[in-house]
Amino acid sequence: MKKLVWFILAVFTLLIIIKDGEALAVENNNNNDKQALSFHKDLELVDDHISYIPIWSFVDAIDAELVISQKTKSVKLQIDSNWLLFSTEEERVETSDGRTLSNKLLYKDENIYLPLQFVSDYFGYKATFMTQEKNNNDKKVIEERDYIQIEKEVSKPERKEKVKVEEQKPVVYLTFDDGPNEHIVPILDTLKEKQAKGTFFMLEPLMKKYSNEVIRLVNEGHYPALHSVTHDKDKLYLGDPLNVAKEMEKTRKTLLEITGVDSTLTRVPYGSKPFMKDSLRDGLVTKGFQMWDWNLDTFDWKYQSSNPQMIFQNVKNGVKALKGSKEPLVILMHVNKGTAAVLPDIIDYLHGQGYECAPYNPNSHFMMNFWNDERL
Structure with missing residues (x-):
């Protein structure tokens, strides 16, 4: 099973799937000095009462860098000098401030899912889910505009620049x-x-x-x-x-x-x-x-x-x-x-x-x- 999971991880950058209806918004929230991240509810995957979202939804929203290491079998999410390093074989994550915490990634349908609240809190974001309201014309226009904007950001040339796959030396x-x-x-x-x-x-x-x-x-x-x-x-x-x-x-x-x-x-x-x-x-x-x-x-x-x-x-x-x-x-x-x-x-x-x-x-x-x- 671990070999299958790592295979999915290693080839993930070649199997990018942008699903219809994926949308998100990032805006300033002056009340709590955090940026607000909003994701469509249909992106959510719940496991043991914890909400997860596809890793690319978070990476693209905050313009983070993703480092996939075959040698250490890990996924590293980095913004400037702050980072989270997830072990793909153990339920633990190391942080840039020197802690080792209990947390994990999920894998489903060739996608990697991040624990939303944990990751967003660490990088200083407030995360919420949006329920699409088709009868609200103003909201629908906003979501469509956001979708077009994000679709441009996650085009394949952009994503190649954001991902590093570390080669394993002999x-x-x-x-x-x-x-x-x-x-x-x-x-x-x-x-x-x-x-x-x-x-x-x-x-x-x-x-x-x-x-x-x-x-x-x-x-x-x-x-x-x-x-x-x-x-x-x-x-x-x-x-x-x-x-x-x-x-x-x-x-x-x-x-x-x-x-x-x-x-x-x-x-x-x-x-x-x-x-x-x-x-x-x-x-x-x-x-x-x-x-x-x-x-x-x-x-x-x-x-x-x-x-x-x-x-x-x-x-x-x-x-x-x-x-x-x-x-x-x-x-x-x-x-x-x-x-x-x-x-x-x-x-x-x-x-x-x-x-x-x-x-x-x-x-x-x-x-x-x-x-x-x-x-x-």
């Missing part, structure tokens, strides 16, 4: 293992400067030691993930098949205590092959964990001291090799001095190739493990 996931440590700060500084996001697979004892840095990376929009307690092959992969799951659970609880984030994304030390046999993977599944490996290895552990530029070169080689692949790009790096040194060049290169550096999104999890285990 995504790359910068992932960092074995932190946090003394090199986390320059890495976070670079990510912030370059407006890029990362995913950090962290060790439980180091999270305790560098808790402020863990809090910072979460606050700056990066995703915190789990990389075990011991990082010891023998302790993880020998003996009890629940060993990996137990270490990830301890790491998960520590992260939750520090940040309030309940993360279930794991990356096992040294990668999942050959160590993560069926029984170990079963343990992760039983405890509700996901598991990521990677498809581009920078070998930064090998070149961090001897030749950091090879880290950058490996990224370029890997991107070229995976060009055209439908598989998401997940880059393996570590929190170390060499990666911190070349990270600005790596991000500049990826941006130059058209990629957006995004964090892992638990709501859009996809399989990325060497076993092709779809459970993880």
Whole structure:
């Protein structure tokens, strides 16, 4: 259903329908310092005692700009510096003054409907509905004149100028293992400067030691993930098949205590092959964990001291090799001095190739493990 709704939203600018009888008026109201908006009653759609009107009726009445984002799956209504950002998948709206409120859009007959009172109040309008009085000649003339005026305003060339559909860039996931440590700060500084996001697979004892840095990376929009307690092959992969799951659970609880984030994304030390046999993977599944490996290895552990530029070169080689692949790009790096040194060049290169550096999104999890285990 969500896919259908978003499809309707994405193509909405190409399916503009101007219905007969649509009319509206905008006039000054000096009594309450608001502009008055009037809409025909037949435009109204009522849901749960809330009145909605087609989005274009409001956009055209107040000369607002509409921004449709495929990346964030949102609809943004903007007038100058004031805006409302509706999520198309959740019943919430963000406001330009920093609030997040409970509200929603409706979809019917390939039209998007806005909650009239909520939107009009936010932008400083008083909204009312007009009942067409056919026997009143003066009113009929006014409505016909308004209809002609609005019809000109909403001609297709005008509407194209008012709508922006944001293109969705290909995504790359910068992932960092074995932190946090003394090199986390320059890495976070670079990510912030370059407006890029990362995913950090962290060790439980180091999270305790560098808790402020863990809090910072979460606050700056990066995703915190789990990389075990011991990082010891023998302790993880020998003996009890629940060993990996137990270490990830301890790491998960520590992260939750520090940040309030309940993360279930794991990356096992040294990668999942050959160590993560069926029984170990079963343990992760039983405890509700996901598991990521990677498809581009920078070998930064090998070149961090001897030749950091090879880290950058490996990224370029890997991107070229995976060009055209439908598989998401997940880059393996570590929190170390060499990666911190070349990270600005790596991000500049990826941006130059058209990629957006995004964090892992638990709501859009996809399989990325060497076993092709779809459970993880």
